[in-house]
Amino acid sequence: MTRYALYLAPPPGSPLHRRAAAWFGHEAVPGPPPDRRRAITASPRRYGFHATLKAPFRLKGGTSAHGLHAAVDAFAKGRTAFPLRLEVAMLKGFVACRLAAPSPPLQALADEVVRAFDPFRAPPDGAELARRRRSPLTPAQDANLEAWGYPYVFDDFTFHMTLSERLAGEEAERVLAAARDWFGEVLVEPFVVDAIGIFEEKAPGAEFQMTGRYVFEA
Numbered sequence: 780m781t782r783y784a785l786y787l788a789p790p791p792g793s794p795l796h797r798r799a800a801a802w803f804g805h806e807a808v809p810g811p812p813p814d815r816r817r818a819i820t821a822s823p824r825r826y827g828f829h830a831t832l833k834a835p836f837r838l839k840g841g842t843s844a845h846g847l848h849a850a851v852d853a854f855a856k857g858r859t860a861f862p863l864r865l866e867v868a869m870l871k872g873f874v875a876c877r878l879a880a881p882s883p884p885l886q887a888l889a890d891e892v893v894r895a896f897d898p899f900r901a902p903p904d905g906a907e908l909a910r911r912r913r914s915p916l917t918p919a920q921d922a923n924l925e926a927w928g929y930p931y932v933f934d935d936f937t938f939h940m941t942l943s944e945r946l947a948g949e950e951a952e953r954v955l956a957a958a959r960d961w962f963g964e965v966l967v968e969p970f971v972v973d974a975i976g977i978f979e980e981k982a983p984g985a986e987f988q989m990t991g992r993y994v995f996e997a
Contacts, residue, residue: 780837782980783847783899784987785892786829787938787972791989794965799828802942802961810957811950819954823941827978827987830938832892834929835980835987836900847899848977848991854895855975855993858888862969863938867959872947874958876940876966885938885972892975893932903928 789795801808802816803824810816817824838844864879878885903911903924911924920930931937942958977991 781844781982782835782837783844784829784831784835784978784980785833785851785896786827786831786976786978786989787974788827788829788976788978788989788992789970790974790992794968795962795970796828798962798965799940799942802958803828808957809960810954819944819946819950820942822944825984825986826941827989828940829976829978829987830940831929831931832889832975833896833900834931836903836928838899839901842899844979847896848993850896850899851975851977851991852993854892856996858995859997860971860973860995861885862971865940865966865970867942867955867962867966869951869955870937870939870941872945872951873939873941874943874946874951874955876942876962876970878938882938886936888972889936889938890933893927893929897927900928 789799803820805813807813808816811819838847861882861884863882863885865876866879867874868877869875870877908924911930912921916924916930917935920935923932923935924930942962943954946954972995974992974994976989977993978987979990980987
């Protein structure tokens with residue numbers, strides 16, 4: 780069954796998008812050898828270069844993909860674009876693009892998206908809940924998982940665009956340095972939050988693909 784997710788992602792063809800595609804792809808970029816780089820980017824490559832607003836979910840009975848796309852389109856039309864400053868840093872052992880400074884507009888958007896589109900979300904099954912709970916959760920995070928299908932929302936939301944698997948030691952330092960070199964030039968310019976993307980996973984384990992990008996128009 781298809782899973783859907785609402786993500787922030789750079790526009791296709793933009794400098795940041797091209798850099799991320801090269802980082803995850805077959806192009807020669809600084810850092811680990813190609814085979815190792817493919818291994819340490821496997822999970823972020825499958826999910827796509829993005830920041831999560833609404834984590835992957837299956838549609839609840841009585842809803843439809845068409846209805847979800849229409850709702851995201853209508854929601855986006857009432858939003859105003861805003862910039863973010865990003866930097867490459869470590870996050871819990873992962874290399875990622877993170878906020879260089881807090882952003883109240885981003886937090887407000889993330890909170891609204893979690894609430895606004897929850898009527899489309901089918902509750903997670905027991906296996907999914909168990910998978911989420913393999914990582915230690917605080918009581919608040921576990922309550923979020925039960926209520927919203929994802930632990931890291933509201934006060935636990937952290938903007939990040941993941942670039943690697945979990946790394947440690949010298950390899951983590953090398954990959955971090957390589958990512959900073961590779962992305963630094965394009966991160967000089969702000970990342971403009973000007974659209975919400977709908978991504979779909981057509982089958983378990985398949986790569987997430989963007990099937991709609993709805994631009995802010997307010």
